[in-house]
Amino acid sequence: MAVVFEKTSMLTEKPFHYCPGCTHGIIHRLVAEAIQELGMGDKAIGVAPVGCSVFAYDYFNCDMYEAAHGRAPAVATGCKRVHPDKLVFTYQGDGDLASIGTAEIVHAAARGEKITAIFVNNAIYGMTSGQMAPTTLPGQITTTSPYGRDPDLCGNPIRISEMLATLDGPAYIARVSVHGVKYVRQAKNAIRRAFEMQIGGMGFSMVEVLSACPTYWGLSPVKALDWVEEKMLPSYPLGVKKEAFPEWNLKS
Amino acid sequence: MAEKMLMKGNEAIAEAAVQAGCRFFFGYPITPQNQIPEYMSKRLHDIQGACFLQAESEIAAINMVYGAAGAGARVMTSSSGPGISLKQEGISYLAGAELPCVIVNISRGGPGLGSIQPSQSDYYQSTRGGGHGDYRTPVLAPSSVQEAAELTQLAFDMADRYRNPVMLLGDGLIGQMMEPVLMPDYRLPADLPQKDWAAVGKPAGGSAPRAVINSLYLDSALLEKHVNGIYEKYAVIQRDEVRYQAEWTEDADYILVAYGAAARIARSAIRRARAMGIHAGLLRPITLWPFPADALRELAARAKAFLSVEMSMGQMIDDVRLALDGLKPVFLCGRAGGMVPSVQEVTDAIVKLKEGV
Numbered sequence: 001m002a003v004v005f006e007k008t009s010m011l012t013e014k015p016f017h018y019c020p021g022c023t024h025g026i027i028h029r030l031v032a033e034a035i036q037e038l039g040m041g042d043k044a045i046g047v048a049p050v051g052c053s054v055f056a057y058d059y060f061n062c063d064m065y066e067a068a069h070g071r072a073p074a075v076a077t078g079c080k081r082v083h084p085d086k087l088v089f090t091y092q093g094d095g096d097l098a099s100i101g102t103a104e105i106v107h108a109a110a111r112g113e114k115i116t117a118i119f120v121n122n123a124i125y126g127m128t129s130g131q132m133a134p135t136t137l138p139g140q141i142t143t144t145s146p147y148g149r150d151p152d153l154c155g156n157p158i159r160i161s162e163m164l165a166t167l168d169g170p171a172y173i174a175r176v177s178v179h180g181v182k183y184v185r186q187a188k189n190a191i192r193r194a195f196e197m198q199i200g201g202m203g204f205s206m207v208e209v210l211s212a213c214p215t216y217w218g219l220s221p222v223k224a225l226d227w228v229e230e231k232m233l234p235s236y237p238l239g240v241k242k243e244a245f246p247e248w249n250l251k252s
Numbered sequence: 253m254a255e256k257m258l259m260k261g262n263e264a265i266a267e268a269a270v271q272a273g274c275r276f277f278f279g280y281p282i283t284p285q286n287q288i289p290e291y292m293s294k295r296l297h298d299i300q301g302a303c304f305l306q307a308e309s310e311i312a313a314i315n316m317v318y319g320a321a322g323a324g325a326r327v328m329t330s331s332s333g334p335g336i337s338l339k340q341e342g343i344s345y346l347a348g349a350e351l352p353c354v355i356v357n358i359s360r361g362g363p364g365l366g367s368i369q370p371s372q373s374d375y376y377q378s379t380r381g382g383g384h385g386d387y388r389t390p391v392l393a394p395s396s397v398q399e400a401a402e403l404t405q406l407a408f409d410m411a412d413r414y415r416n417p418v419m420l421l422g423d424g425l426i427g428q429m430m431e432p433v434l435m436p437d438y439r440l441p442a443d444l445p446q447k448d449w450a451a452v453g454k455p456a457g458g459s460a461p462r463a464v465i466n467s468l469y470l471d472s473a474l475l476e477k478h479v480n481g482i483y484e485k486y487a488v489i490q491r492d493e494v495r496y497q498a499e500w501t502e503d504a505d506y507i508l509v510a511y512g513a514a515a516r517i518a519r520s521a522i523r524r525a526r527a528m529g530i531h532a533g534l535l536r537p538i539t540l541w542p543f544p545a546d547a548l549r550e551l552a553a554r555a556k557a558f559l560s561v562e563m564s565m566g567q568m569i570d571d572v573r574l575a576l577d578g579l580k581p582v583f584l585c586g587r588a589g590g591m592v593p594s595v596q597e598v599t600d601a602i603v604k605l606k607e608g609v
Contacts, residue, residue, distance in 0.1 A: 042453060042454055042455055043453040044453065045323075045451050045452075045453055047319070054468060055468075057464045057466060061462065062453070062454055062462060063451035063452065063453055063454050063462050063463040063464075064451070064462070064463070064464050064465070064466075065318075065319070065322055065451060065464075065465040065466070066349075066464070066465065066466040066467065066468050067315065067318065067345075068315060068318075068341055068342060068345050071311065071312070071315035071318075071342070074307065074311075074312040074313075074315035074316045074318075074319065075315050075316070075318050075319035075322070076319060077305070077312075077316050077319060078276070078278065078315070078316035078317060078318060078319020078320035078321070078322075078323065078327070079319040079320065079322060079323045079451060080319075081276060081303040081305065081316075081319075081320060082276060082303075082319075082320050082323035082324065082325045083323055083452060083453060086452075086453040087453075103308050103309055103311075103312065104308070104311075104312055104315070106308075107307075107308035107312065
């Protein structure tokens with residue numbers, strides 16, 4: 001019988017610890033598949049800092065770092081400068097990348113650091129059980145915004161992809177989602193494109209992936225996917241935010 | 253053939269690091285250590301595969317060090333007190349993940365933004381492990397430009413041997429003053445362990461397990477086992493790596509304990525005291541951790557009293573007292589804020605010691 005789909009060898013056999021309905025698992029798979037399809041399995045080095053994905057080193061079947069909260073882009077920079085021929089990526093959540101680690105991501109992007117950031121935005125702190133994130137939507141209820149996020153009191157969500165797209169250093173920045181089959185396919189293509197940019201030495205690349213957190217949104221897994229469509233997409237519009245070399249591809 | 257050169261302490265540290273194979277440097281400007289990154293930015297530019305990078309902050313710099321150290325490179329960062337405070341989180345992670353690197357602190361007066369004058373008030377921060385968790389960092393304290401170069405190279409070897417960050421603690425005087433230096437003829441020790449744990453991109457079809465650079469052990473029993481393993485290394489360091497210099501101690505009634513720039517002042521004061529017939533001697537710790545406690549205890553058999561001479565408000569004196577454990581009285585001659593004690597001031601303290609004991 002022909003095999004039409006199999007688990008990528010870039011993921012280990014370790015069962016994910018993620019909650020039911022969490023889309024981290026899909027994103028892990030897409031990143032791992034992209035690395036394998038590009039033939040970079042023996043050159044990949046990942047960095048996962050603090051957040052729900054802190055155990056990513058158990059799942060990605062390549063050399064991995066666990067890093068301090070927010071500092072993955074700096075750690076990846078140090079690693080990439082030592083091994084410029086390797087594929088170095090970070091896998092960061094929104095609290096990590098868009099709050100405590102804003103300096104590190106902005107300057108890695110500004111330097112055009114030849115790394116790829118996978119930025120998982122689920123609008124909440126999942127690991128610490130549901131506090132307000134920098135990407136939490138106005139009115140969204142969390143354990144530290146129990147009356148809904150009030151922009152007058154605690155500011156507005158940050159659109160990181162649009163912000164970084166204004167810089168000269170990034171080669172490719174896109175926002176994608178994984179709440180439906182169509183979106184998953186688009187996400188895979190964006191992640192591949194981001195890695196290709198790094199392999200080609202074109203500059204910094206980042207893919208922001210909207211992700212569902214049924215547990216701390218207080219929704220069933222299916223309703224959480226609807227919430228991404230209805231609530232997140234208007235605030236976080238999908239699409240390629242920067243493509244510095246649209247004509248370029250890996251074969252050219 | 254190596255020649256003696258007139259160099260600033262900061263420059264000598266930077267050149268000695270390059271000679272010891274340091275090819276990666278990540279830093280952020282702060283006085284009085286700026287000549288180190290400046291020198292590195294020029295020097296590493298022309299070396300194939302090397303990299304100098306000015307980071308966006310001290311926090312980013314130490315995490316770049318974490319990345320490069322985890323990738324198997326010899327790597328260094330430098331700063332001064334306020335910047336070292338910011339690096340402490342990263343130093344804790346480096347110790348936890350057992351990554352070798354060299355951290356230079358050319359210290360200045362504190363607390364807060366303090367002053368930019370030479371001070372030794374980062375003694376606690378350096379020797380107690382200023383970050384969170386159970387860990388130590390070996391601390392090497394040069395008292396001349398020549399020794400700064402030599403200890404920089406020793407720091408790289410110790411870091412690799414024990415897979416732990418090693419700190420070089422100078423002060424503004426050591427960093428800024430110029431002295432003749434004979435750059436040591438560095439040779440990599442043949443017995444350093446291989447870095448087979450490093451993240452290098454797992455080679456295809458290789459049999460080596462993939463590298464995981466990590467300090468997270470959520471299972472308390474596993475974390476305790478990990479910490480116990482680290483402390484076994486520390487026991488070896490405490491046994492094998494204690495370094496100090498003893499001068500005029502054979503007949504000394506009074507022992508001055510001083511390191512770095514303060515030791516130079518103490519030495520001059522001892523000469524003056526001896527000219528007055530007072531038998532004073534110097535015990536100069538070169539490693540602040542591990543502290544030369546045994547050497548101090550041995551001197552207590554003869555000496556009547558000890559004087560801790562510091563450019564701080566009495567920090568090292570705690571280690572002197574711990575070493576002596578009440579055997580003999582211990583006094584402090586300390587200045588703060590970047591004030592450097594004069595030779596006469598220290599001499600007066602020795603005279604007072606004789607009169608008081």
